[in-house]
Amino acid sequence: MHDMLAMSVTGDSGERLPLRAWRLAGRGDGPSVHLQAGLHADEIAGMHVLHTLLPRLREAHENGRLAGTVTVVPQANPLGLAQFRHGRLLGRFHDATSRNFNRHFHESIATERAPTTFAAWQQALFGLARGAQIVLDLHTDSDALPYLYMHRGFWPEGRDLAAALNAQVAILWDDDDGAFEGAIVAHGQRDPHAKLRLAATIELRGQSDVSDALAQRDADGLYRFLCARGVIDEPVARTQWDGEAVPMANMETIFAPVSGVLVYTCELGERVEQGAPIARIVARPGDPSSEVVLRAPQSGRVVTRNRDRLIAQGDVALKLTGSQPSAGWRGGALDP
Template sequence: MIEEISLQVTGDSGALLRVPAWRIDGGHRGPRVHLQAGVHADEIAGMLVLHQLLPRLREAAEHGLLNGSVTLVPQANPFGIGQFRQGRILGRNHEGSGRNFNRGFPASAKATGTLDNLTDWQRQLAALAAPADIVLDLHTDDEALQYVYLHERFWPAGQDLAAALRAELAIIWEGDGDGAFEEVVIEPWLAEGRFDGRLVATVELRGQGDVSDALAQQDADGLWAFLCGRGVIEQHAKLPQWKGVAVPMGFMETVFAPMAGVLVFERELGEVVQAGERFARIIARPGDAESEVVLTAPQTGMLATRYRDRLIPRGAIAAKFTGSAPSSTWSSGALDP
């Protein structure tokens, strides 16, 4: 059975907004899967991946190869997708309130009574995913390697996802964060203490500029292979051995820009940079050689993400590195503000 469903929320203008979604039920007992993209509406790659994956899942159901059900929400955020200013989408935060679209989900899921529009949207999205056994939330970073966020209760069992997507990095988190979508899914599972056959992960599909048919096909193939391996699709798919790096979230190093200026990277994504070694510089006042500030790696690690634009404001995240020891600048909560 293939059912087109939708969430309906009130937009900032008072108009009704629709979030299209599809539920494909194979009619056979099996895992329930929820796949979504675009919670941060300026992260486009996952939208194209699910656009390519949907007809393949529909065909699998029609041929009796789909076990359980799959719900897809290819463009989950109806607010941010319309926030264009001077030709550029501003999809990370709600323009009216300043709220990060991917924060506060557990509180929204418990909210009752008359709700504001963002809380209502988060509550509906959380409810749509609640019955699922496997939940994947597709995002992108600025410029980045392919990587995944996984709670410690799903590692190393989640290596199959990392392998299928050719992720070069797995960031393992524990405890409480800042209310991202992943947390509203895992909260009842933690209360139950039951994790067999379950998985929730935030998947970072490289950087915001990495949107192409070729990459989307590669990632859709990876998700397909992962679903085959988990018994959702009755088809054999051999997963490669995962050869990436797993790092506790508290070991990740975040380097902030000490000043605004022209950002020049001297090392590429995936390169290992030694502790104290320079990887970039910022030119605060072009023409003034003394205005250059060198950025160095806090500890030896792999360059995992980079700031996308080459004019960086003071305080922005210039880069993130893996580490082999706890970071001196991380206390708790999410890796990104």
């Protein structure tokens, strides 16, 4: 069967907001899977990918080829979807609490008092995923290469996911920062019956990279991965991965030292040498002395850039891979 689960959460004004999910019950002899997109509600690409993938999963189910049960949540964040302000969707932070939607999951799951709307939504989402053996959370960065976040314990077995999606970089983490993925991993480590095989955050390029062609490419990659992992009975050719695996501590995050017009002097995917100029900020247009040059702290590859070209002081301008721990690394998440 493939049923839409009738679920809702309470919005900040007391209204009921739908949390749409589809569950395709397979034969039971394959891994159970949870796929979700839009945890940050303004990250749209994954929504289109799962919209594109779902009919193919239904076809596999109807033809008796679905071995594992698959849950699909194409829009995981109804609270964020309700936050249209001044013509834009503000879906990264919760208006009522200023909390990042992809943080605080441990607190929400553990709370014993009456949950806030934020905590109740996180509990509902975690409840949909907690029984799955493979959990994939689809996000996008601002302007980026396709890349993955993955707990080090799933590597190098997780290379098959990176290869299927043609991810350029896999960022391996050790310490949880309260994100959804971290809560799933902690649950898998804590519960001996969980049998968690893989949890990963998939960054599908940048927020403007939404098209039928990209969605089809990514949906095809996810489908191949599910076949290779025994979720769907269909032979697929295994592909080699020639990307770069980087410990989280080695990632260099370059913050804007001043506000102003952001001008990049490097492209996504470009390899840069330590000390090389990678961008500049014109703090006071018209005043040549106000230009501030940003340089690579170590040699590496440009993974993400800020898609906004007027940047505020303290905002993330770029992220680069590195071959050694960053001098600025203090643990936790790369972004707030």
